[in-house]
Amino acid sequence: MSDAIDWQVLSEVEKIKYDSNYLRGTLTESLANPITGAISANDTQISKFHGIYQQADRDLSKERKTQKLEPAYSFLIRVRMPGGMVSPEQWLCMDALSDKYANGTLKLTTRQTFQLHGVLKKNLKTTIREVNESLLDTISACGDVNRNVMCNANPAESPFHQEVIELAKEIGRHLLPETKAYHEIWLDKKLVAGSKTTEPFYGDRYLPRKFKIGIVIPPNNDCDIFSQDLGFIAIIEKGKITGYNVVAGGGMGSTFGVPETYPRTGNVIGFCTPEQAIDVAEKVVAVQRDYGNRADRKQARLKYTIDRNGLDWFKAELQKYLGYSLVEPRKFVLTHTGDSYGWKKGTDSKWHLTYFVEGGRVKNSDDKKLKDALREIATITDGHFILTGNQNVILGGVSEKVKAKINSVLKKHCVSPESISGLRKNSIACVALPTCPLAFAEAERYLPTLVTKLEAVLGKYDLLKEDIVIRMTGCPNGCGRPYLAEIGLIGKAPGHYNLYLGGSFNGDRLNSLYRENISEAQILKELELVIDDFSKTRKINERLGDFVIRKNYVKEIKEGKEFSH
Template sequence: MPEIQPDFNDVEHIKSRSNYLRGTIAESLADRATGAVADDDTQLTKFHGFYQQDDRDLRAERKQQKLEPHYQFMVRLRLPGGVLTASQWLALDEIARTYANGTLRVTTRQTFQYHGVFKEHLKPLLQAVDAAGLDAKGGCGDVNRNVVANTNPHRSRLHAEVHDWTHRVSEHLLWRSKAYEELWLDGESGGEPDHEPLYGSQYLPRKFKIAIAIPPENDSDVYANDLGFIAIADGDELLGFNVSVGGGMGATYGDPATYPRLGSVIGFCTPDQVLAVSEHVIGIQRDYGDRVNRKRARFKYTLDDNGLDWFRDELNNRLGFSLEAPREAIFTGNGDRFGWTQGDDGRWHLTLLIENGRIADFEHQQLMTGLRELAGVHRGEFRLTCNQNLIVANVEEADRPAVQTLVDQYNLDGGGSQTALRQAAMACVAFPTCGLAMAESERYLPGFIGKLDAVMADAGLDDKAIVIRMTGCPNGCARPYLGEIAFTGKAPGKYNLYLGASFTGDRLNKLYRENIGEDEIMAELVPMIHRYAAEREPGEHFGDFVVRVGIIHPTLEGRFFHEDVGDAA
């Protein structure tokens, strides 16, 4: 494990002197003179599941009034595989209304975020989460994050087995310091000194993400993750997993040494080898990841800097055996199936669109109230998807009419107004709470999709899905570089426009136009969509079309992401 070096970046030094993630968090919480925590503690609280933010809509006004920013926190839970009971749903709903801003947000990693949490509410919120049988440990920070997986409700037995692996991997890679229990759950301090058998006192150089996918659906965007397990099955029998390494979405404007990357499939492992593979892949990143330049501290850069052959040798040496050759695995899409579907066991599953993941009561849709009522009668469970949607899962035939009555009463399915384009779109939070946002995303995308819907209808493509992703900055929270059409915020009202990712999540897009507003975006997309309608081949998706006709060159590897920018034919 690495020892702290003088040239390591500031975050590494903060972790080193933190006493296994305690820092001065207790003192920060007790300081009532400010709504913030100490600067160093803002790095450490991420490991406990929350970020310090402020309401950017109020920044200028509060500055003029000579007040500190309107500090608040975003709390992210750990929910492996995105499955929770109806009673847990009710508990999380109550927590949102008691300690947060009254909304829940489904993330792109199958868990929930609370927004608008004030400092004095952090401890009671986390205690209430613990009482519901959940936690926020590792929701953020330089450790393994929430482990995600397919939410395919059709092959119920296989899904259940894969979901079990999300829990086993998550628990195996969880950080072990007692700091979480001491700070938030009134656990006893003292006793034996803490020890992190996997992470050491430095933890990882940056965050680490793991996904599991079950072909033919790639709804977990497995190749966007540092480590991916692609299930290989014979019917409902799980044979093992293809192993993908080195995926990651983030990039930094103006720095060509940073780029998104798709995972590389390096072999096949049996189920009993999954935990060892997970542990040793993380161990390699722990020992060789960049701790000097934090912008290049993700696992994808460790791989590209050292080479896949080096990595295979290092991994096989640590494992004590070699991975088998990858098995055939074909993906056909990465979206969710909306409406009612029936699983192999005869039970029903209802997938509802949660636009951009925000659960609240809106003018024409009482989403939060309706889901609360539904949780009160539902005898199955809820499943969150990596596309920010919700599955009301395992509904018995006799219970289906009662569920549908509530769906109709509270307009939970949008009254049939949700288009294929809207169902395939997602956005990050951005303004007003994200400190990295340069442009709107969650608040802007719904209206923009409405304008694109009109274009699609005019082109005769009403029922055609195009994967659209929007973020307020170049980071990867909504996996923008896997959008057939994607936007990353550059400035208020200005975005970079990307084109050409695959519908199945196995090809990146490429920058087409930089720093343009809505009028320019529409001027580009309207004729392009009409051309797609007129010239597409049978079954051809938009991302494949713009590559085939030469509108954009394909990005075959992440390190070539910045080459041939805007090479329109």
């Protein structure tokens, strides 16, 4: 088969995947090499399919270069956990691993899962084995496959939570790679002699690029359904989920200086029944597998496949794969993208606390011991933990008695829920520096400081409680979904950011570039002018994102191809 493939016209990653023997590569040899803290270049691509990214501490790069040492290599490990729900025992496992092998913190991601940062190569295998012993895993958390499937996070909000989380799990299982490489390399499972490893769905080169799926229950859009390659919007009629509106073609990644790359919001393309949902997910992925761009990885996501061929083509091709048509989409209303904080009694008659975790970083600092508090809560709770798509955590399924105990634990560790500004509670930041190799500027470490300064501005105009979505990333790849924020900040250089305005509060519209490559002082100055005007001339209940478009600060972006940096 390889003789029939013209590798010269394809991305080099396509050949790496093909030659990897279904994701084995030379990972075993790379892990055993004591000379370096890194793995081979080709293995850095293959390791992503196993849930791993090789990184280096950029804060130490100059010092190590001066000492003629290689970069301070370490690894990010991302867990696969559809729907974001874990047991207390699993939380305790991840907490312990973060202390034993990582940097002592847990990162809660925008895809409802854990990341461990700072794991050394010598500890990779042990860490992944212990993750698996807790009945979690890391396979397919990264790489050119379907990633962690997201869904509506809070069971307090809806009696349909369990149904959608089961769908998220089923889709995740259905689209898992079938290679046994993961089990051989990390869990010491032996390949049966004479057996042949195949990937009946993914083939020998997997997908052209990563693929993301999410499910929401209106009116909540808590996993940004229009940012997903494939989304399902639950339609509730007469007290049950009668089906799902299908959304296709979302994606946030873009590249500075490459105008043919852009973020895109997905299109609602039809409606399917609950029984059809897994089949629809498989066939949408299959269309992308067969028609996605394998020559240029910057053009390889489903959004570009759709824009290159046309939405009508995509719907017609999907119909061929399905053998039936999706019917007309049903009406729905989405009102917000963020989480609703505090204690709520759910439709299950249990208590659920949605807790704000700034930047998604679970850690101890000074007198505030969030990591210690959540560890202790995991030992006493009679419920479970749910990670949200906004980097927060829900302490779910709690009895009245345990609720009081949890409040006491949070108070003891000085991390009781506080009243915070509408800007801060709607903030998201990617990891960025020091570990992300793609970052041009800070994000997670800096956004809280900037928000504090913006709160002073908002307080001046009596807007501290106004809900405003702000998101910051260190580069334009879009991991924190900045292009859907009412205020988006994307790192351009150290201390400098592009400022974007005009995303919608409910997450269905992209923002637009307002100012390019500006410093903190300029960000504060520009935003104060907008906030001053907003406080004086807004319409009743008008959101900031809608206001800046109405007042012509930026133009409305109606489709991704109109977006520019």
